[in-house]
Amino acid sequence: MAQSRTRLLAVLLPLSLLLLAGFVVPIVIVAFYSFIPPRSFEFSSDLTLQNYASAIGDGYWRPLLWSAIGALLTTIICLLLAWPTAKALDRFAGRWAQIATLLIALPIFISESVRLIGLSLFLMPGGGILAGSLDALFGVSIGTILNTHLAALLGLVYVHFPFVLFPLLLGFSLVPREQIEAGRDLGAGRWQLFREIELPLTAPGAAVGALFCFVLSLGANAEMTILGGQVVTVITRAIEQRFSYAQDWPLGAALTMLVIAVTAIVVFPVLKRIDMERLLKR
């Protein structure tokens, strides 16, 4: 007993050290910074809540709200797109589905910034790939959605779609085919099958995917900068500005802690309801 315990600790040690150095220590430092006087840099002992007052009072709720709305919309759209895709890939498992899955996974191997700049070249007005081709081939001139909220949302969905799809595919693989047949045999129509059997059985996969998507989208910055231009200021951009141009680390730290709190409020209730063991023990 004691021996196996020591061995377990030894195995977990490298990861524990990494998490300690890369996650716990920075968070503790940021948390500490969020309580020192504004625009100061020293670890002083007179702690204050003033940064939190500014974070909440100085209009930062606006970028935070944009981030939350963006993350929420991205999650909903990704779920709506990924669910039927996962169902089709699961139903028609075989060579065709393998190729389709590969095509969806492939872009993940390319740097996110490269993909987003590519998307921005595609959407560019005038000589952009889409507008230019339409003009040259069909004589149609179109405007652009570049530098709008819509373009930023498009980028968010494009980047985060696989993070929803793959957990959902795992979720679908856990739905026994015979349960669906039994439902049909017992008189369930298409919509009833969806509501009574497919949806509850794929819910854990969907929840894991939605969490990935929401958390990653909430912290997304590149999509906004590259595709949203100056129109969209999200909380990550605001934080970045506090730390860089504004040189107000304590306020940046307070904003960071707020974002972590928002994330935790969303993540923990969902995680609590997912039977991770069922998903992983497959």
Place this chain on the structure above:
Amino acid sequence: MGAGPILSMQALSKRFGDVVAVDSVTLDIEDGEFFTIVGPSGSGKSTLVRILAGLEQPTAGQVMLRDGDITNVPANQRPTCMVFQSLALFTHKSVGENIEFAAKMKGVAKAERKQQALETMDVVRLPQDYYDRSVTQCSGGERQRVALARALASDPEILFFDEPLSAMDYRLRKILEVEMKDLHRRTGKTFIYITHSLEEAMVMSDRIAIMRAGRIVQAGTPNDIYRQPSSRFVAEFMGEVNTFSVEGGRIRELGATAAGVDDGYLVVRPEYLRHLGDGDEADVRFSAAVDNDYMLGSRTQFHLSVDDQVLIAELPAAAAAGLTIGERREWGFDLADTAHVPE
């Protein structure tokens, strides 16, 4: 029993690519009977029942329910219900929700549904306090009952069973076989049962069809099939038998005469082989050595050898008493106790 068949299969075929899973099956099922389709794995029996349930479309042929053609009616609109091999219980639902599923799909009110579910639980002898239990908390036998109750509660005209007992241990299977037969008698519904175990089929069924390579090779009452198998395949599928080939009135394996028997095969069950004392008569006589004995409780099984052919004989304890291993004796059987099959 009503007039005319409740379900009629007319030249049903199903192909998967080049494979013919069901090959032109024509069969009538009478109203209220317990009909079992038996066959080895890969014989197409599961595919056949899936076609009947509407879960699979036949490549050719028709399925008639009473006088109506239901070949193209989807599973959710057929008045039939299937109990799957895996049972396919909804693992995210409680016992009660499983049983009420069909009623819920029809839009029956909650209170009425519950009342029906509790009544059905009585029918399958499931305690009422299981209503709120999760199906994952139930034992194998209890799950079986939940699956039965779920199917019965949908009030189908025909119930299909796709080997629902094959994953159970022997003792539980025996108990459930009896319960299944009892349930059939009490509900008066038509049961169509699929199994690879002829023993199971014999215990429960009014009629049996034996399936091989997509075709029905014989259909009849258990007694008919036991007494008069139509082929060696059926005879050997029925359990341990001795099969002899007959050519020109002689049994090749035994070097014995079988007067008046046509060319083909003779099937002799182990219990009809007996050892002959002085003055005992038998239509077919031969001498064989006793190789081995196996106690089967009230009976003993003997393996005999004639040249390199191994025969199986089963004797009651009294008749077995005088036999010793290695001993060579006269054995025989009567033609009245044999079945003759042409192939």
